[in-house]
Amino acid sequence: MTMGRLDGICAVVTGAGSGLGRAIVERFTAEGAHVVALDRSAAKLAKLAADLGDLVTTVTGDVTSYADNVRACETAVARQGRLDSFVANAGLWDFGRSLADSDPDDLQAGFDELFAVNVKALVLGAKAALPALTTSRGSVICTLSNAAFYPVGGGPLYVASKHAGVGLVRQLAYELAPEVRVNAVAPGGMATDLRGPASMGLDATSIESTIxxxxxxxxxxxxxxxxxxxxxxGAYVLLAARDESSTVTGTVIDVSSFGIPRRPTES
Ligand SMILES: NC(=O)c1ccc[n+]([C@@H]2O[C@H](COP(=O)([O-])OP(=O)(O)OC[C@H]3O[C@@H](n4cnc5c(N)ncnc54)[C@H](O)[C@@H]3O)[C@@H](O)[C@H]2O)c1
Known part of the structure; x- marks a missing residue:
């Protein structure tokens, strides 16, 4: 049997039911990890469990609830005796709704709902995972976005929430050192089931079906x-494999390539 890059580790992945989260679960388990998959969609988790069997343990819950984050981390420790990585990946998008085009009521309610998932959940997840990660000398890995660095990847709510994630990663990297590393990955666009805040009427549609x-x-x-x-x-595997990234904390790996303009001569 060949050695995986994540042999023996146990990770919690939030928003694991579809899109990027599901891809992280598939790759982590293929590299030898056990994954506790937290998602609010019981249907998506049932499909994940049917496809991956014993390699995953599913927890249905809401990342904006501290108790649900604790439940996921306790499940990891109960199942595998350890937690090595907490991947805070669940997110909501604002479908690029601009300030001018937004109704004030939508902005007020949408801000609270979107920031709860994209920012508050990172704080609550890190807090819930901290005891077990301190024991294992593990790491927190957040999913940010090209919108953590650049405009246009969303409207003001989404872009501000992902920029906020950069500050959070830096502060937590400082506070949790030297036991726990805290980093993020910033992917670019992809066709997924990414939804928006229900309070803005953006929960019934996904990015892949809209644009x-x-x-x-x-x-x-x-x-x-x-x-x-x-x-x-790949960047998540790098950050979760402590032998490959033991010197890395407080960093956002931008895998989006959005910072490099397309060459004008190319069609
Ligand atoms: N799709 C893109 O173009 C894109 C680009 C850059 C960054 N991202 C980021 O990637 C991450 C994953 O998104 P995705 O594109 O794979 O979308 P996705 O909707 O396919 O996956 C997100 C998962 O999170 C779950 N979720 C949402 N809110 C939740 C909550 N409150 N509690 C528990 N689970 C919840 C959903 O059920 C879903 O399964 C997000 O942080 C997103 O901001 C996406």
Whole structure:
């Protein structure tokens, strides 16, 4: 049997039911990890469990609830005796709704709902995971976005929430050192089931059914790639494999390539 890069580790992955989270679970388990998958969708988790069997343990819950984050971390320790990585990945998008086009009531309610998932849940997840990660000398890995560095990847709510994640990663990296490393990965666009706040009426539709996101990414980014969620997961493996990233904390790995303009001569 070949050695996996994550042999023997146990990770919690939030938003594990579809899209990038599901791709992270598939890759982590293929590399030898056991994953506790936390998602609010019981149906998506049932499919994940049917596909991956004993390699995953599923927990249905809401990342904006501290108690649900604790339940996921306690499940990891009960099942595997340890927790090595907490991957805070669940997120909501604002579908690029601009300030001018937003109703004030939508802005007020949408801000609270979106920031609860994209920012508050990172704080609560890190807090819930801290005792077990301190014991294992593990790490927190957050999913941010090209919108953590650049405009246009969303409207003001989404872009502000992902920028906030950068500050949180830096502060927690300082506070939790030297026992626990805290980093993030910033992927670019991908066709997923990514939804928006219900309070803005954006919960019934997904990014993949609303815009031609694969074509958009392929035609606007420097590398011309037809990107799938699994193309972004290598950086998560790097950060979870403590032998490969033992010196890394407080960093956001930008795997989006959004910072490099497309060359004007290319079609
Ligand atoms: N899709 C893109 O273009 C894109 C680009 C950059 C960054 N991202 C980020 O990637 C991450 C994953 O998103 P995705 O694109 O894979 O979308 P996705 O909707 O396919 O996956 C997100 C999962 O999170 C779950 N979830 C949402 N709110 C939850 C909550 N309150 N509690 C528990 N689970 C909850 C959903 O049920 C879903 O299974 C997000 O943080 C998103 O901001 C996505």
């Amino acid at each position: 031609p996101i694969r074509e958009y990414v392929k035609s606007t980014t420097a590398l011309h790639l037809d990107v799938r969620p699994e193309d972004y997961v």
